[in-house]
Amino acid sequence: MDPNPPVSTTTPELGLFRERFTAVLDSLDEGVLVLNSHGAILDVNARAVEVLGVLPGPSQDWWSRLAPTGEDGRALPAPPWQAAPGSDRLLRNLTVEASVVDGTRRCFIVNTLNVSGSALQPEGTVLAFRDVTDHRATQQRLDHVSLHDGLTGLPNRTLLLDRIEHALERAVRHRRSVAVILVDLDHFKVLNDSLGFEAGDEVLLETASRLSAVMRPGDTLARVGADEFVAVLEDVSSTEEGIAAAHRLLGAFTGSFRAGGGEQRVTASAGVAVAEPASEAVLAAHTMLRDADAAMHRAKALGRRRCEVFDDEVRRRAVLRQQVDAALRSAIERDELRLAYQPVVDLATGRMVGAEALLRWPTAPDALGPAEFVPIAEESGMINPIGSWVLREACTTAMTWHGNRTESALHIGVNVSARQLNAPWFPDLVAQVLTETGIPPHQLMLELTESALIGGRVAIDVLHRLKDLGVRLALDDFGVGYSAMGYLHELPLDYLKLDQSFVAKLDRPDGSRQTAVVAAAINLASALDMTVIAEGVEREGQADRLRGLGCTLAQGFHFAKPLSVTQLAGVLSTQELTRVS
Ligand code: C2E
Ligand code: MG
Numbered sequence: 381m382d383p384n385p386p387v388s389t390t391t392p393e394l395g396l397f398r399e400r401f402t403a404v405l406d407s408l409d410e411g412v413l414v415l416n417s418h419g420a421i422l423d424v425n426a427r428a429v430e431v432l433g434v435l436p437g438p439s440q441d442w443w444s445r446l447a448p449t450g451e452d453g454r455a456l457p458a459p460p461w462q463a464a465p466g467s468d469r470l471l472r473n474l475t476v477e478a479s480v481v482d483g484t485r486r487c488f489i490v491n492t493l494n495v496s497g498s499a500l501q502p503e504g505t506v507l508a509f510r511d512v513t514d515h516r517a518t519q520q521r522l523d524h525v526s527l528h529d530g531l532t533g534l535p536n537r538t539l540l541l542d543r544i545e546h547a548l549e550r551a552v553r554h555r556r557s558v559a560v561i562l563v564d565l566d567h568f569k570v571l572n573d574s575l576g577f578e579a580g581d582e583v584l585l586e587t588a589s590r591l592s593a594v595m596r597p598g599d600t601l602a603r604v605g606a607d608e609f610v611a612v613l614e615d616v617s618s619t620e621e622g623i624a625a626a627h628r629l630l631g632a633f634t635g636s637f638r639a640g641g642g643e644q645r646v647t648a649s650a651g652v653a654v655a656e657p658a659s660e661a662v663l664a665a666h667t668m669l670r671d672a673d674a675a676m677h678r679a680k681a682l683g684r685r686r687c688e689v690f691d692d693e694v695r696r697r698a699v700l701r702q703q704v705d706a707a708l709r710s711a712i713e714r715d716e717l718r719l720a721y722q723p724v725v726d727l728a729t730g731r732m733v734g735a736e737a738l739l740r741w742p743t744a745p746d747a748l749g750p751a752e753f754v755p756i757a758e759e760s761g762m763i764n765p766i767g768s769w770v771l772r773e774a775c776t777t778a779m780t781w782h783g784n785r786t787e788s789a790l791h792i793g794v795n796v797s798a799r800q801l802n803a804p805w806f807p808d809l810v811a812q813v814l815t816e817t818g819i820p821p822h823q824l825m826l827e828l829t830e831s832a833l834i835g836g837r838v839a840i841d842v843l844h845r846l847k848d849l850g851v852r853l854a855l856d857d858f859g860v861g862y863s864a865m866g867y868l869h870e871l872p873l874d875y876l877k878l879d880q881s882f883v884a885k886l887d888r889p890d891g892s893r894q895t896a897v898v899a900a901a902i903n904l905a906s907a908l909d910m911t912v913i914a915e916g917v918e919r920e921g922q923a924d925r926l927r928g929l930g931c932t933l934a935q936g937f938h939f940a941k942p943l944s945v946t947q948l949a950g951v952l953s954t955q956e957l958t959r960v961s
């Protein structure tokens with residue numbers, strides 16, 4: 381017998397086999413084509429016909445009709461059946477884009493296998509493809525979501541760090557600098573709390589579009605925190621160029637923003653970090669970001685609405701901030717904070733009419749005063765527990781003074797930060813402290829700074845709720861930085877505390893301009909039914925001038941420095957302020 385009898389193409393077994401073979405191929409989700417060594421199609425499964433619209437036949441032009449390209453859009457170097465003669469598997473997981481039967485372009489993963497044998501005479505290729513278009517699109521969307529900010533669509537921190545890293549690599553090659561500029565909105569939390577999240581989002585979107593508009597093409601703008609945006613500038617020649625760019629970004633805040641159905645004034649502070657190509661240390665991306673952040677905090681501390689560059693001084697301050705933050709936390713736990721009380725006097729009689737409670741931290745690092753550590757506590761949120769303690773302690777102490785005075789009760793001034801004022805529970809806290817301590821409401825004076833009230837960001841109804849409790853409200857540090865004149869009449873305030881910078885030159889030969897400003901402020905206050913308290917009176921000459929201008933109350937080293945509880949008790953029993961000043 382012939383050991384290899386010729387295979388009949390018509391035996392019932394073979395017919396059955398072929399049927400099974402076709403059924404299996406057609407059941408696949410993958411498209412399969414069997415090609416001869418010239419690329420002619422010998423066989424296709426149903427999926428291949430459905431997707432590519434190809435049929436068996438001698439022609440090879442089915443391949444070029446698909447206009448196949450690689451992932452990068454470039455034409456493939458060779459048809460798959462020619463790709464690597466001699467190897468078993470020609471293509472492994474090759475990504476191919478091709479035009480399909482409905483005219484759209486789809487994305488496929490293609491695998492081919494070289495086979496030899498009489499059926500393929502003498503050899504040929506089995507090509508299998510899988511449509512991954514939808515999967516890819518989902519993947520790309522996920523990638524985008526994980527690397528971009530949902531609100532503004534800008535790159536997020538992860539993508540930003542990647543961009544900075546690449547910028548730094550290129551900068552080293554081209555011996556250029558990279559600037560990272562962190563822009564942080566001023567008082568954004570206050571705006572968000574008072575106008576609501578939707579208005580906050582409107583401001584953020586507007587900020588993103590304004591900042592993008594002043595960026596150079598090719599540079600990156602990212603959003604890394606609620607109100608923090610970061611610009612990465614490549615190809616910068618000097619630190620000055622980085623600073624100029626920061627000013628351009630801050631300039632984008634000119635003109636009011638539409639948010640919450642009204643117009644809002646928005647300002648920002650910026651920190652700049654520049655990586656010089658010549659610098660020995662190769663900076664890491666996160667270091668640059670941290671440096672820009674430290675510089676931005678310095679800009680905030682210096683009054684906001686400005687830009688600062690990272691340098692040694694900023695580095696020193698950043699370290700200090702961290703130390704203060706940690707030390708302040710333990711000072712609260714260990715009950716180490718104290719209050720000093722500075723008398724407020726009637727300029728006409730010299731008698732004490734009240735006192736301002738001023739926070740003291742005897743164990744503070746570097747003997748820091750409240751002007752330095754209160755802003756740090758404001759930023760970390762620690763001002764809330766501290767402020768609540770100050771309020772309670774000051775009212776409790778003030779109640780002990782009443783035993784010493786019969787004619788009229790003394791008021792107690794308590795400083796309140798913007799952060800406290802915007803906490804929804806603040807009026808309830810005040811009400812609770814009034815009840816607990818029994819202090820008559822009109823004797824409590826809450827001192828609010830202009831910056832807390834700026835642009836009407838503190839909801840006026842909070843001020844009215846406080847007024848309804850019967851407490852007095854004072855505008856502290858009047859005249860520093862912002863002009864409150866425009867909206868003063870809208871606020872239910874009782875006192876205006878004139879900042880010491882206005883009082884400083886009153887008795888000096890070159891003080892005529894200041895005298896004019898103080899006179900105007902006193903007139904304004906009296907027109908609005910407010911009482912003026914002059915701060916920082918250090919000399920009798922200043923007190924004299926103030927009396928002449930019709931100012932009734934004052935506070936300052938000339939009358940008394942901030943005193944301990946015991947010192948103050950002494951003053952109250954004798955009414956001798958000068959003895960302890
Ligand atoms: P402030 O509320 O304007 O307090 C007046 C500041 O001027 C006090 O500084 C006081 O010691 C100082 N001062 C008083 N008389 C004179 C004077 O004749 N000449 C000069 N050069 N200065 C005088 P202090 O105690 O260092 O407080 C600084 C700021 O820290 C306060 O300014 C206030 O804004 C803030 N602060 C103090 N205690 C608290 C607090 O309990 N809570 C909050 N949120 N802020 C506080
Ligand atoms: Mg004050």
Ligand code: MG
Pocket residue numbers: 856857877879915
């Ligand atoms: Mg003040």
